[in-house]
Amino acid sequence: MTVAEKLAVIRERCNNISVRAPAMVSFLSSWSVFIFILEMGLGAFALDKYTAAVYEHSVILAESTTEPVSSEEALKLMNKNMDILEEAIKMAAKQGAHIIVTPEDGIYGFSFTRETLYPYLEDIPDPQVNWIPCTEPERFGPAPVLVRLSCLASDNAIYVVANMGDKKPCNFTDPDCPSDGRYQYNTDVAFDSQGKLVARYHKLNLFMMEQLHFDAPKEPELVTFNTTFGKFGLFTCFDILFHDPAVVLVSNFHVDTIIFPTAWINVLPHLTAIEFHSAWAMGMRVNVLASNTHLRSRNMTGSGIYAPDGPTAFHYDAKSENGHLLVAELDSRPSLSPTYLSALNWSLFATTIKPFSEEPNFTGVVFFDEYTFSELTKQAGNLTVCQKSLCCHLSYRMTEQQEDERYVLGAFDGLHTVEGEYYLQVCTLLKCGSTDLQTCGQPVTAAYTQFDYFSLSGTFSTNYVLPEVLLSGVQLAPGEFQVLSDGRLVSLKHTSQPVLTVTLFGRWFEKDPPHPYTHSRIL
Numbered sequence: 472m473t474v475a476e477k478l479a480v481i482r483e484r485c486n487n488i489s490v491r492a493p494a495m496v497s498f499l500s501s502w503s504v505f506i507f508i509l510e511m512g513l514g515a516f517a518l519d520k521y522t523a524a525v526y527e528h529s530v531i532l533a534e535s536t537t538e539p540v541s542s543e544e545a546l547k548l549m550n551k552n553m554d555i556l557e558e559a560i561k562m563a564a565k566q567g568a569h570i571i572v573t574p575e576d577g578i579y580g581f582s583f584t585r586e587t588l589y590p591y592l593e594d595i596p597d598p599q600v601n602w603i604p605c606t607e608p609e610r611f612g613p614a615p616v617l618v619r620l621s622c623l624a625s626d627n628a629i630y631v632v633a634n635m636g637d638k639k640p641c642n643f644t645d646p647d648c649p650s651d652g653r654y655q656y657n658t659d660v661a662f663d664s665q666g667k668l669v670a671r672y673h674k675l676n677l678f679m680m681e682q683l684h685f686d687a688p689k690e691p692e693l694v695t696f697n698t699t700f701g702k703f704g705l706f707t708c709f710d711i712l713f714h715d716p717a718v719v720l721v722s723n724f725h726v727d728t729i730i731f732p733t734a735w736i737n738v739l740p741h742l743t744a745i746e747f748h749s750a751w752a753m754g755m756r757v758n759v760l761a762s763n764t765h766l767r768s769r770n771m772t773g774s775g776i777y778a779p780d781g782p783t784a785f786h787y788d789a790k791s792e793n794g795h796l797l798v799a800e801l802d803s804r805p806s807l808s809p810t811y812l813s814a815l816n817w818s819l820f821a822t823t824i825k826p827f828s829e830e831p832n833f834t835g836v837v838f839f840d841e842y843t844f845s846e847l848t849k850q851a852g853n854l855t856v857c858q859k860s861l862c863c864h865l866s867y868r869m870t871e872q873q874e875d876e877r878y879v880l881g882a883f884d885g886l887h888t889v890e891g892e893y894y895l896q897v898c899t900l901l902k903c904g905s906t907d908l909q910t911c912g913q914p915v916t917a918a919y920t921q922f923d924y925f926s927l928s929g930t931f932s933t934n935y936v937l938p939e940v941l942l943s944g945v946q947l948a949p950g951e952f953q954v955l956s957d958g959r960l961v962s963l964k965h966t967s968q969p970v971l972t973v974t975l976f977g978r979w980f981e982k983d984p985p986h987p988y989t990h991s992r993i994l
């Protein structure tokens with residue numbers, strides 16, 4: 472081929488291109504006009520507010536979790552639970568909810584071994600495959616749970632979030648592959664209102680006995696999805712106590728709402744579900760949709776729809792065995808709301824003031840941690856109590872001092888090591904178990920002392936502090952308190968009920984023991 476011939480070919484190619492180019496340009500421009508219109512449409516559809524639903528489900532447990540059952544029998548139990556979830560989904564949709572969250576372990580329960588859990592698991596594909604299980608049920612082999620959840624979402628035109636089990640086969644080429652040849656994951660799945668699988672999250676921080684039947688993913692998974700009513704992120708139960716993935720979703724991925732399926736075992740005074748989860752929403756300044764399993768025998772109850780400026784709706788029922796649906800409206804983008812505190816320094820006030828008079832101190836135990844306490848001996852006053860580098864300041868006035876009740880201010884700065892290892896800095900006002908000061912820190916559910924006023928602050932070394940206020944009868948106090956930008960947790964009015972505890976629960980992540988992610992290692 473001569474040079475001239477080559478040039479001719481090239482020219483021809485160029486011509487070809489130039490012939491094609493105008494068509495391409497017009498195609499591109501019509502495409503970009505289409506995208507533009509689409510974005511305008513989405514912009515017009517973007518919602519300032521949306522309606523969220525969470526369902527506290529009273530889970531039907533398997534009769535046997537020690538002997539393996541057939542996959543038909545496993546599905547029968549899961550369908551019984553999904554029958555109940557279906558009613559909740561329909562009711563939520565009827566009330567205008569855009570999304571509903573259902574609890575961890577809500578479809579098959581708990582107490583399994585690896586073998587007895589296996590028949591309940593489905594191989595859940597990465598959402599990138601773009602799959603509507605309801606319309607393509609056989610695309611990845613049998614997946615009856617995914618198909619039913621997907622159909623519930625599309626039939627009711629609502630986002631559905633559920634927790635189920637994922638299985639991933641592996642073999643000797645993977646040195647970490649468990650000896651039974653598969654990974655088993657505690658998994659949250661989300662479907663959009665067309666039934667498309669839009670999120671799959673594998674729980675990272677497995678709790679205690681769960682490690683007997685579930686594997687943790689090797690790396691934290693940061694799972695989010697966008698909607699016209701904000702950006703959502705997912706994590707599960709015990710994950711809420713740790714940095715990964717929970718804090719990263721908020722700080723680096725800037726989600727508006729956290730989806731939080733849980734099977735939370737209440738622990739007073741600081742780790743009761745409604746108290747801790749609403750405090751996380753306030754402290755991290757995001758919405759949290761917390762859906763708890765309901766199981767009285769295991770002390771599991773307490774679900775809520777929580778906003779950064781306080782709980783919007785919550786449910787706590789330690790008496791009945793019933794499930795419960797919550798529906799409430801939230802800001803789609805809470806960080807744009809006028810009450811949102813963008814710059815907050817948790818130790819500003821406490822490090823600026825001169826400590827209040829120090830009363831005599833004594834020690835006491837709160838959920839296995841040794842606190843330093845000082846008693847509120849007067850009806851009103853100012854008090855400081857310190858432990859290690861943490862000093863806690865309290866100003867208060869009780870409405871009426873009760874003869875038979877004692878309150879203390881407590882400080883704890885140390886590593887908690889029971890049922891998980893996590894470093895805490897806690898300032899707390901709490902009611903003692905009895906008039907015996909040795910009972911301060913023990914679980915209490917009833918009180919008689921109301922407060923006209925309180926202001927609690929601490930010299931925290933961390934900026935991750937969760938503000939908790941829990942009232943008599945294990946109730947929250949929406950609209951009764953707020954956090955100031957200098958880190959004070961202050962009452963806005965006289966408390967509506969007597970006080971169980973007012974707490975600043977700080978998490979100092981840098982002081983946590985390093986990986987692996989099994990913080991509650993039992994194996």
Ligand SMILES: CC(C)(CO)[C@@H](O)C(=O)NCCC(=O)NCCS
Nearest residue numbers: 678681708709734735736738742890
């Ligand atoms: C509150 C806490 C942390 C105290 O140790 C503990 O009681 C708790 O609820 N942990 C999380 C529970 C969890 O992950 N459940 C799922 C499987 S059963």
